[in-house]
Amino acid sequence: MYLMKRSYIALFLAFSVLFGTPAAAYAASSGTESRYFVPTTKSFWKGALKARHIFEDGFTADLSDFQIRLARLAGIKPIAVKKFNILADAAATPTPQPTPAETVSWGVRAMIHGDATKDLTVGAGRLVAVLDTGIDREHPDLKRRLDGCNDLTDPASGFIEDSCDDLNGHGTHVAGIIAADGGSDGTGMFGFAPAASVSAYRVCSPSGTCFSDDIAVAIRHAVDAGANIIVLGVGGEAQSSFIDDALGYAAEKHVMVIGAAGNDGPYEDSLDWPARDTRVLSVGALNSDETVAEFSSRGTNRTTKPYHTDAGDIEFAAPGVNIESTFREGGYAILSGTSMAAPHLAGLAVRVWQGDAKNPAEATRALLHELAVDVGTLGDDAATGWGMPVQK
Ligand SMILES: [Ca+2]
Ligand SMILES: [Ca+2]
Ligand SMILES: [Ca+2]
Incomplete structure (x- = not known):
């Protein structure tokens, strides 16, 4: 199970590098995305998750359930943005x-x-x-x-x-x-x-x-x-x-x-x-x-x-x-x-x-x-x- 999760991440990261914006494409097709604060300053994640606004200790982005799971697997816990x-x-x-x-x-x-x-x-x-x-x-x-x-x-x-x-x-x-x-x-x-x-x-x-x-x-x-x-x-x-x-x-x-x-x-x-x-x-x-x-x-x-x-x-x-x-x-x-x-x-x-x-x-x-x-x-x-x- 652990290995399988790892391979998901590897696949996702590979797509990110190769095609630039798989996150947005996935989000657009899923229709379930909502706004989250992602507490990391790493530029890799800003790009992979299509950062919307950059703040001092992280960034916001519209994330699908899949992307949220991915971030969690990497030890990052997205927090829902207030509406x-x-x-x-x-x-x-x-x-x-x-x-x-x-x-x-x-x-x-x-x-x-x-x-x-x-x-x-x-x-x-x-x-x-x-x-x-x-x-x-x-x-x-x-x-x-x-x-x-x-x-x-x-x-x-x-x-x-x-x-x-x-x-x-x-x-x-x-x-x-x-x-x-x-x-x-x-x-x-x-x-x-x-x-x-x-x-x-x-x-x-x-x-x-x-x-x-x-x-x-x-x-x-x-x-x-x-x-x-x-x-x-x-x-x-x-x-x-x-x-x-x-x-x-x-x-x-x-x-x-x-x-x-x-x-x-x-x-x-x-x-x-x-x-x-x-x-x-x-x-x-x-x-x-x-x-x-x-x-x-x-x-x-x-x-x-x-x-x-x-x-x-x-x-x-x-x-x-x-x-x-x-x-x-x-x-x-x-x-x-x-x-x-x-x-x-x-x-x-x-x-x-x-x-x-x-x-x-x-x-x-x-x-x-x-x-x-x-x-x-x-x-x-x-x-x-x-x-x-x-x-x-
Ligand atoms: Ca008063
Ligand atoms: Ca009065
Ligand atoms: Ca007041």
Whole structure:
């Protein structure tokens, strides 16, 4: 038995040397492969298993059951990579509408007092990275806003530049809330910051599944590309060490990371990762009457220090129910979810960005705390934290 296993390895290695990519060919034909972290720095294995992303102590790759067995025989134990999901109402997959019902959604109006909702100069010089299902780069209300378009979902390549088609619509919706500029004729929709730039990182499949290694690589890339804010409309049950490390890098470089709280409410302590992390500004969802959406995940705020960000706490609430925004195929759609609440906070953060501060991300976070209007239960509560920031 032992000898037979050895001969399998020998055969596999021989194929690898002779043909270069038998691993990929096998994986493609088996259809059962999934994403793993392979804890070895040996370049042989990186080549044989078609490394996707290289990390300090190993690499990730899509492996078939056969490849996993092979690695184990060689004494390497692949570890499954954590998955996340987009956080809009999954039951609703709306048909894109050709024209919007309103040029400014109720959510934008709720957070900006006065008549500044269509100021086309707001957000100039700011860059927001949207890590999601991609962005419709031809959308009339977004195409002039796009500055960066990358795909990390391709099975054959971990990073493709100048590619970010959004077959779902979720990422386009998130981007529009932040920076839709009404289009060249002003008949489209307007987001919070119509002069801001948006970079798209397609890290989620069209069905909304997102691998944590792709997200981590996208966070680092966005930081290096000069993003001021990174928006994560994704979440999951498990903590990811890849994302932990990437969040450390973002914090070090003074980049703000905003995450959807999750749609697992109304139960306390139901926040998703990575929003649970204190470095991520976690955002819950509000109805248009400023009550909390039932589905919005609740934090641990009731048992931690009030008005202090602890792990598991919710930090802010923002509009997240029946939000109209840009959608795939150049259209518009109404979605609900904490995925919609997170870009509302990001949009307001762009508007009040403390660019001259020593640490703009921390200074802006402190200002958002000051601007927050108490909603829900009196004071810091498990559904809305500081409350909903409003620009007067
Ligand atoms: Ca948090
Ligand atoms: Ca707290
Ligand atoms: Ca409250």
